[in-house]
Amino acid sequence: MTLPVAWKMPLPLPDPACIEGARAQQNSLTKPPGSLGRLEEAAVALCGQQHRAVPSVDRVHIAVFAGDHGVCDEGVSAFPQAVTAQMIANFAGGGAAISVLARELGAALEVVNLGTVGNVPADLPGVIDASIAPATGNIAVQPAMTDVQVAAALTAGDRAAARAAEAGADLLIAGDMGIGNTTTAAAVACALLYEAPEALVGAGTGLAPEAIQHKATVVGRALNRHGENREPLAVLQSLGGFEIAAIAGAYLGAAARGIPVLVDGFIASAGALIAVRQQPTLRSWLHFGHRSAEQGHRRVLDALEAEPLLDLGMRLGEGSGAATAVTLLRSACALHNRMASFADAGVSDGKG
Numbered sequence: 001m002t003l004p005v006a007w008k009m010p011l012p013l014p015d016p017a018c019i020e021g022a023r024a025q026q027n028s029l030t031k032p033p034g035s036l037g038r039l040e041e042a043a044v045a046l047c048g049q050q051h052r053a054v055p056s057v058d059r060v061h062i063a064v065f066a067g068d069h070g071v072c073d074e075g076v077s078a079f080p081q082a083v084t085a086q087m088i089a090n091f092a093g094g095g096a097a098i099s100v101l102a103r104e105l106g107a108a109l110e111v112v113n114l115g116t117v118g119n120v121p122a123d124l125p126g127v128i129d130a131s132i133a134p135a136t137g138n139i140a141v142q143p144a145m146t147d148v149q150v151a152a153a154l155t156a157g158d159r160a161a162a163r164a165a166e167a168g169a170d171l172l173i174a175g176d177m178g179i180g181n182t183t184t185a186a187a188v189a190c191a192l193l194y195e196a197p198e199a200l201v202g203a204g205t206g207l208a209p210e211a212i213q214h215k216a217t218v219v220g221r222a223l224n225r226h227g228e229n230r231e232p233l234a235v236l237q238s239l240g241g242f243e244i245a246a247i248a249g250a251y252l253g254a255a256a257r258g259i260p261v262l263v264d265g266f267i268a269s270a271g272a273l274i275a276v277r278q279q280p281t282l283r284s285w286l287h288f289g290h291r292s293a294e295q296g297h298r299r300v301l302d303a304l305e306a307e308p309l310l311d312l313g314m315r316l317g318e319g320s321g322a323a324t325a326v327t328l329l330r331s332a333c334a335l336h337n338r339m340a341s342f343a344d345a346g347v348s349d350g351k352g
């Protein structure tokens, strides 16, 4: 199996000189130092990532990765698997939440179909067919993916990052669509964080408390079957999903090409966790859009030492939380680039 080069090759680091210059710029602006909080930090980080004194997130590339999950056989979702394919058509038709948000942002939106049980019509606009199989294996009883399949899913993500680079994107957002994927994301996170299923399994699309308990039992079975190997690729192949692998591949591919990333919710963060465990340098390319209402997200964010921009009780996926946070990054850039300095505005900087 051939993994994308970004899985193993050393990733670049953001530029330290640009970071230092951006900090000096922030401290020269007409405000008490640090008073714009995380907006300052985001602008400074973007300068380092983009090798620019004038950061921008005007050109946003959103790739939504869709795939089905064999673990749905265990009755772990409030919705039928057919919804994954139906939603791909809805993304293409412009009626999904991420379709609306992408239009509002003037962002490029592509949907990568990694394999669904339901039928997806051919030639839907903006949908890329990268079908691997109708679904992953049921993780409660078998590995999610073969080694060839996990490599194909990682590569599909890397290709999306290559398209973002080709389009000159300032920022990459990876979204997810896959009925059952809060189960697989929880399994991945439990394995990497040595957590019990009860700590990370949540309601997903809207399970009742008894059904959440059943879902935790299913994750427990998957973890027992998987065993002790906590190597990122082994965990991903055994417990993940096509879209979680593609998200990990897209994040690594973006960093390898010098593109910052805005991470979405629980599933996207599970992809980030896998990728950061594989390549810790990736962390310095990540911004975090929001804290999802999915129970386990807080713990995964903590493990990534991430303080997200928003906490709106969203739990949709699709990249919708990250897309909603782009406006804040745009504000951060506008403030960094356009505020007056103490010297220019004739305001005392309090240093005498």
Ligand SMILES: O=C(O)c1ccc[n+]([C@@H]2O[C@H](COP(=O)([O-])O)[C@@H](O)[C@H]2O)c1
Pocket (backbone or CB within 6 Å): 076, 077, 078, 079, 176, 177, 178, 179, 180, 181, 182, 183, 203, 204, 205, 206, 264, 265, 266, 267, 268, 292, 293, 294, 297, 314, 315, 316, 317, 318
């Ligand atoms: O991103 C999140 O935090 C999030 C939290 C809960 C649900 N979702 C979305 O809902 C679907 C998975 O939910 P479920 O209950 O089928 O596992 C999948 O399409 C996700 O995009 C997404």
Ligand SMILES: Cc1cc2nc[nH]c2cc1C
Pocket (backbone or CB within 6 Å): 079, 083, 087, 176, 177, 178, 205, 316, 317, 318
């Ligand atoms: C309708 C619907 C839309 C979604 N978008 C992401 N996950 C989803 C799950 C459902 C059920």
